[in-house]
Amino acid sequence: METGQRLGVGVIGAGFIGSFHARAWQGVRDADIVAVTSRTRTSAEALAREVQELGVGADVTVHDDIAALVRDPRVDAVWVLTPNFTRVEVVQAITREVTSGRARLIGIAVEKPLGRTVAEAREVLGLVEGAGLLHGYLENQLFSPSITRAHGLVWERGAKAAGTPYLARAAEEHSGPHNTWFWNGADEGGGVLNDMMCHSVEAGRFLLTPPGADTGTWLTPVSVTASINSLKWGRTRYAAELARTYPDVVDYTKSPSEDYAHAVFEFLNGDGEPVVVEATTSWSYVGAGLRLSFELLGPEYSMDSSTLSTESRVFLSRDLQQGRGEDLVEKQNAEQGLMPIVSDEAMSYGYTGEDRAFTADFLAGRQPRESLANGLQVVELLMAAYRSAEMGQTVTWPVDLAGFTPAVAKGEWNPRRK
Known part of the structure; x- marks a missing residue:
């Protein structure tokens, strides 16, 4: 991590929501998107081009994997925008680099929902807290x-x-x-x-x-x-x-x-x-x-x-x-x-507001109010x-949901079944 007055942000996930955040970044001060990685290099390259065309990042590096992105000395914080089924493994990869000392980060922001189950959401929160990172739950509507x-x-x-x-x-x-x-x-x-x-x-x-x-x-x-x-x-x-x-x-x-x-x-x-x-x-x-x-x-x-x-x-x-x-x-x-x-x-949907707020909090070394604990709740x-x-x-309440997985997620639900 390079110290300075601007926050260098690495984006993990270059799908539909990544483009929304790139456009939102036009209203963010004191931060640049400096690196991108995704499950496919083609989508990562497309998002990097969009970032540069919008003027919200320069010389954006496209990395082949998460480890390389979080080790990038220009990256101070990461935005996790990957699909729900990847959430735990992505956060594991990020925090593994941080706890090993191979990467230095200030914070992590994670898109909704935090997990597909309570168990997954608890694991994500535990990993991030264990790595000592500031954290934000990317719930855009609260910032509309x-x-x-x-x-x-x-x-x-x-x-x-x-x-x-x-x-x-x-x-x-x-x-x-x-x-x-x-x-x-x-x-x-x-x-x-x-x-x-x-x-x-x-x-x-x-x-x-x-x-x-x-x-x-x-x-x-x-x-x-x-x-x-x-x-x-x-x-x-x-x-x-x-x-x-x-x-x-x-x-x-x-x-x-x-x-x-x-x-x-x-x-x-x-x-x-x-x-x-x-x-x-x-x-x-x-x-x-x-x-x-x-x-x-x-x-x-x-x-x-x-x-x-x-x-x-x-x-x-x-x-x-x-x-x-x-x-x-x-x-x-x-x-x-x-x-x-x-x-x-x-x-209008709040993406600009949330990106601006989390950037300011991370730069100030301050834990965002809308944290991953809110995401777990x-x-x-x-x-x-x-x-x-x-x-x-x-x-x-109280209700024990630690081992619960919805029937829909297990393929066991069909209201038309007789």
């Missing part, structure tokens, strides 16, 4: 400007006068992922509940927690009632479409992953009051594109936000022949008609939701 601004105002103007909020609603919906491994339950760790409810649960907890307070301390879980289903992609027609689009996908007529999930999490807050997070997620929403919506309700106030309620829109008539793309909004489902424009998705909540859905009843 529309959420952080509303959160601060509601607590200052509403909660201070009328009392703490009691209900948070969060939903994330789109038409489905763009990579095979997301659709395979064993690789993903489940379906949409694991993939996207991790966002909604943490956003809900954040909204219910006072600014500056630790979410895990302020909110004590009491119970969860959840349900999951395969509404669209388990149907014969759409299972066949998946098979055509992603040749290595599992047979969704036999072993689907859930494309819809709903959960109600009950907590006691720091005042001893009952509060609720309602979370809904789906891969079966067909609309303009990715829809993120949030609500917070309190005794004399409320807030709401939706990413598809944008300031700008465009209209393209039926006479225009349009090629497919996602230039207006992520997970775009049409190229004609009245379309919302998300002017800066990396900023989220996985515990998600696994309890899976258990509730499988049992068809409310799960209450």
